[in-house]
Amino acid sequence: MYPHLEQALKHHFGYDSFRLGQRDIITQALQNRDLLIVMPTGGGKSLCFQLPALLKKGLTVVVSPLIALMQDQVETLRKNGISATFLNSSLNSYKVRSREQYILGGKVKLLYVSPERLLSERFLPFLDLVNHQIGISTFAIDEAHCVSEWGHDFRPEYRQLSTLRQRYPGVPTLALTATATDRVRSDIITQLQLKQPNVHIASFNRQNIYYEIRPKKKYVYTELLEIIRKTEGSGIVYCLTRKKVEELAFKLQHDKISALPYHAGLSDTERSENQTKFIRDDARVMIATIAFGMGINKPDVRFVVHYDISRNIESYYQESGRAGRDGEPCRCTVFYGYGDLKTIEWSINQKTDPQEQLIAKHQLRQMIDYAEGTDCRRTILLGYFGEQFAGNCGNCDNCRHPKPVEDWTIEAMKFLSCVARCKERFGMAYIIDVLRGSKNQKIIQRGHEKLSTYGIGKDKTVDEWRMLGRSLLHQGLLTQSADGYGVLKLNAHSWEVMRRQRPVSIAVSPQQIATWKTESPKAIEAEMLWQRLRELRKQLADVIGVPPYAIFGDSTLRLMAQVKPRNKQEFSKLSGVGTHKLAQYGDKFLAEIRAYCQENNLPENDSISLQATATYTELQTLELHKQGLSIKEIAQQRNLKARTVIGHLSDLIEKHQPVDINLLVPVEKQEKIQQVLETLGNVALTPVKEYLGDDYSFDEINLVRAMWRKKKNS
The missing domain is CATH 3.40.50.300 (P-loop containing nucleotide triphosphate hydrolases)
Structure with a gap:
């Protein structure tokens, strides 16, 4: 239309x-x-x-x-x-x-x-x-x-x-x-x-973010310093208090890190100046309370660290989401310690409205579930917003460093049965007390010591039962009211477990610390050229007083470094280059690329075809394809539609990427589709489908057409 x-x-x-x-x-x-x-x-x-x-x-x-x-x-x-x-x-x-x-x-x-x-x-x-x-x-x-x-x-x-x-x-x-x-x-x-x-x-899944939780130990500052030094680019470190912000900023500055503080106690002028320096890459790290960041349009933040845990999942999702807005790889780390919980609980208790206190405590409980959960971090985060995710994202600590999985079906049956016998009126702590045979006065008053599930869970600790309860929630085998009380409710899946129609497995080992490495371009030359283009971008941005990303984003600079366009026509084809920016900056960046190629004795035909440059999301699909996963399995793992995965693979084929089409379309079908394409030419999918009939799918035709186009353009 x-x-x-x-x-x-x-x-x-x-x-x-x-x-x-x-x-x-x-x-x-x-x-x-x-x-x-x-x-x-x-x-x-x-x-x-x-x-x-x-x-x-x-x-x-x-x-x-x-x-x-x-x-x-x-x-x-x-x-x-x-x-x-x-x-x-x-x-x-x-x-x-x-x-x-x-x-x-x-x-x-x-x-x-x-x-x-x-x-x-x-x-x-x-x-x-x-x-x-x-x-x-x-x-x-x-x-x-x-x-x-x-x-x-x-x-x-x-x-x-x-x-x-x-x-x-x-x-x-x-x-x-x-x-x-x-x-x-x-x-x-x-x-x-x-x-x-x-x-x-839209999907809440930010595929380029690596999520991890680290225990907050004695040497937490040393870990923070290591993260900052090993991760290239800008970052934000969030703290709960102004005092902590000032302390961290001072210590990082002492350790030669370009860091600035940001909190509500600073003057408007100082906050504005610090924010401008961060946005324009004059300062690398912003140490801040939650007063900083809402709507900040800096796309190239490569890491967000929560030095203290967030108060709720929505805040955490939005704060962590300030990393990697350009789609490039980034990391989000939370340091989790019980001392922070006391600080947040004290703050909640200062609220005068009992209902507000109730909501805040419920939200904090959900954040703790996320921090202590052993399931895929994305499954937990997306589930909070009502989005189903199959798990095994491959880009969080729990998935990259999976814990041994054990069959806890019997324990799950006990837990869910206890919820049922307590008439679905209580939260997790109460259910665990009943299971472990607590002499709690409220249990006795309600007569719950007479239930068949009373005391049948003495063989497990409170933490183990809590771990199971959280996993049941994250797997959708149990629900929880959102009224602030966190009352546990059964659903259809709960009854399947209790009828032995569905097994339950959970990860149970102690949390392991994940390591994360910044991904870098394959070619060292491309990386060196990218750095030079960043320097040129910064010089131009400083002259006119704008953030560097307002000229070109990092992803566009990476394309320039990979493609090395030789003229304005090639330059105009880069993603992120519009008519206005082509006229304003094209000559300057082309001159820098030309100078780099001459200095390094790179021949003019050294530049790769723009069509051969795969996007980050396409490369993720390609990696799973190379591991032997089917289209359906890739779609499930990446939480995408199968049609989207087909689109990625078709584009990858045309970009001369190593897609094995024999794993996707039978050879005899490939030959027939190619014969029809030779007859009809480079047409839309529908005419080809009408010619071939119902034995051939649109997806098969799309993939073979990509291979046919690649051969024609070679």
Whole structure:
């Protein structure tokens, strides 16, 4: 319906194709639908309202909670030649009036404002004038989880945004967030008065992140220092208290690490300066409380360390999600110690509202389950957001260093039977007390010492039963209420276990410390050229006062280093190079590549074909294919659709990557499909399928066509 979308994407943003789900969302946005978009950090949420803003008439108003976020996104848009601006308290009255005139003159497509300014007495009449003169095309509410009391970052001013629907009933609203449970999603729809919204929930799986938990021991600082020194690039270290932030920043600076502190106790000026230095790569590591980072659009953060454990899984997911937004490999480490729990529990007990205390304690309990869990970290994280994941992700400590698995079916039957006999009214601690025959007064008062399950679990420790209980929850064999009390509930799978229809296995050994190594490009030359291109990018960024990634992202620089384009035509084909950036920076980067090749006596034909450059996600699929996994097995392990895996393999074949097509399509079918392609030529799949009949699948044709194309282009 919108065939021009890919052209607009390449022209404005430099990308050749949309990420999964983006095209559908943008198409619906262009149809003036209300939308709720739940997409993980780094998944491409911003593009879902930025591209429609450029294609629709009028002004798109973006509601953003933080000044830093507005300035960051506006700078990036302007470097792409897109007319965007912001209005916030950092501007004097002259600049505000000047920008307002530009807006009324129709010279701005995207306006970023805070909810407080948007709803102020002076600004709403101005917005009325904008709507009358040039029209408001869309309201985009970023960080929309802030509207919900059940979200991890509730902000009362977000509740008032419902007045937009009453004042501008014909203007569509897009609500966007990286984290939202079912309850928070429902709250967003209600509070913003979205009209029959299309809800898009992308996978929460960040495949490029390596997750690990490390015990917080005496020499934790030495471990932190080792992580920073061994991991290339920028990083964030989160702490619970301002005092800890200051201490760590001081110690790291003493150890020659370019680190800066960030917390609410610093002046606005110092916080802003430190943040700018971090974004522009003048400081490598930011030591921060949770006051730092929401919406920070720095795509090349290579590691996030939680020196202290997070208060809840939503916060952890969002904080850890600030790593690797560019899709490149990164790591997220949590140092877990019981002392931190006491700090958080004390903070929770300061809350005056009993219901708030209850919710916070329940959320902390879930975070502890994640930290102490022996199952795949992704299974636990994604399960929290209602997304099923088969496990064995291959990119977390529990999967890379698996613990011995034991059959605990009998113990699981005992545990689930106890939940049933207690009428599904209690939490895990109480069930364990009953199983272990506790003389707890409440057990006696309720008569639960008379249950058949009372005392049948004395042979296991409290920790062992807790480990089993958590694993049952993570495997979906048991559920838990979300009302703050954590009451255990049985489901259909629970009864299958109790009827001996489903076995239960759990990992039981002590936690092992995983090691993680930064992946590097195969060619040393490409790595050296990449470093030179980064230096050039930094010089150009400093001259015009923008973050380096606003010029080109790391992934685009890596493509330059691998492909070594020789002219502007080849340069323009790189992902991340749009029309504006080609004109502005093409000659400078081509000159640097040319100089590098001459200095190192590299022949001109040394550059590899752009088509041969596989993406990170394609290479992950290729690695599993080389291990002998079937398409179905790869799809399950990577939590992808089989059709997506087929797409990866087809692209890999055309890029001359080592895909063994004989493992995918029978030889006799390959020959027949190739004969038809020789007859019909390079056509779409459907004509080939119609010619061949039902014995041949679209997937088989797609793979063989890729092989046929590769031979034709060789």
